[in-house]
Amino acid sequence: MGSAGTGEESPGNSRNIGMYGLQEIVEREYRACGFSAAGVAAFALLEEEKERFVQWLGQGYGADMGYLERSAGYRHDLRRLFPAVRSVVVTLTSYRRPPEVRQPDGAPRIARFAWGDDYHDVLKRNLRRLLEAIRGYEGFGAAKGRPVTDSAPAFERAWAVRAGLGWIGRSSMLIHPRLGSFTLIGMLLLDMPLPDGCLPAQRVPDGCGNCRRCMEACPTKAIVAPRVVNAGRCLSYQTIERPGAVESAVRPFLDGRIFGCDRCMEVCPYNNRPDMPLAPENAGLEAVAERLELTADGWREMTGEEFEARFARSPLLRAGLEKIKSSL
Structure with a gap:
């Protein structure tokens, strides 16, 4: 599944839509729910990510964030967050604002993600909207799920890569080829499996080249x-x-x-192309x-x-x- 859905269908419209699978539903609905891109991946244990994470912690790079060490043994397993998980919907929300929305020269600098309300609350609200939209489709009315943001012990960037939403850049940030890296990652853990024979999302190739x-x-x-x-x-x-x-x-x-x-x-x-999309108007990130x-x-x-x-x-x-x- 890609991330260029039209979002033309309104959430909850279950008319003549029994033919759609989860990927198609997400493709149709994510924009209306305030997201800039979305993808779907089947649940799996992220053993390689776990190993790299443990090595990173062993080098002392986690500083004083003790909660990272406490979650190192289970961060790779989303069942700790939602035991019934069968599939993962991953969303990206751009938080780029128009050029005129900026801090005045000389003002103490605040990272852009913090210019609005707490994005954890915003993303969870929009993920719940997406869950309700999914439930509006034939065959998905009983779907159960859990909204997850980066405050939960999960490898959300690795899941975004699995969902075909970008690659991990040299900065360790997720880079989407169209949205760049000024994005917020959300996940919706669902108890609905992907159909048998469904191909995984196509991975986005590393676009960093020799750039440092x-x-x-x-x-x-x-x-x-x-x-x-x-x-x-x-x-x-x-x-x-x-x-x-x-x-x-x-x-x-x-x-x-x-x-x-x-x-x-x-x-x-x-992040410096003139045609880059801005935060969705309905995302709640003003x-x-x-x-x-x-x-x-x-x-x-x-x-x-x-x-x-x-x-x-x-x-x-x-x-x-x-x-x-x-x-x-």
């Missing part, structure tokens, strides 16, 4: 090898995940960043202007109560006000 721009542009050289990131040196980890303030050795590389870092994606050629326009003084003067009120549904709550202030 992401590796060369990383401020802290956290991409230590192609597709291998030392999280402890990554500014996204330092400004979001790491307990406490950013390490002193990393502070000189912040360059105004207070939450996340987009540098490896900003330089990627697949940027919140008041979050983008805050000055450094505005951040310093903010109280805890103001922070919680202004960022009640924002990913920035994850870091907390004191950690954000410490990066100024």
Whole structure:
């Protein structure tokens, strides 16, 4: 299954559609549910991904994210999340906004994924819409499923590759040939199997070639090898995940960043084409202007109560006000 569906059918339309299988249904419905692309893969155990993940952790690249080690033994098996899983619908949602939607020059930098409301909530809501749309088709009315985002222990990028939605670039990010890497991955785990004889999605060939721009542009050289990131040196980890303030050795590389870092994606050629699609209008990822326009003084003067009120549904709550202030 590809990712160029028309989305012309409305969710829940079960008229004359008994002929459709899961791939065709997803192809018809994903756009109406707020997604930019979608694919389907049969459930399997991702043993190779598990082995690579364990090796990566063994090299110390997981930093202080203990939850990664705790899930290393079962992250490859989606049955831990949904025991009845038989197939996996993988969705991509672009979060590229129009050029005029941007942070003012000099404003403390926030990674683009955090310009709107928490995408975990947005994706789960849209995945539930997709599940309801699937149930509207003949033969799928009793389908059960679980929406999953990257907050769950799963190899979501590997599943996106299996669903034919891109390849893993040197930055370790998923790159879709049309959407680039400014995308959010969602998964819908279903108890409905793919039909017998259904061919797997065609894998997208690696399109990085000899390009090393992401590796060369990383401020802290956290991409230590192609597709291998030392999280402890990554500014996204330092400004979001790491307990406490950013390490002193990393502070000189912040360059105004207070939450996340987009540098490896900003330089990627697949993210810099003039015809690139924007976030779907019905995706629910609208940027919140008041979050983008805050000055450094505005951040310093903010109280805890103001922070919680202004960022009640924002990913920035994850870091907390004191950690954000410490990066100024």
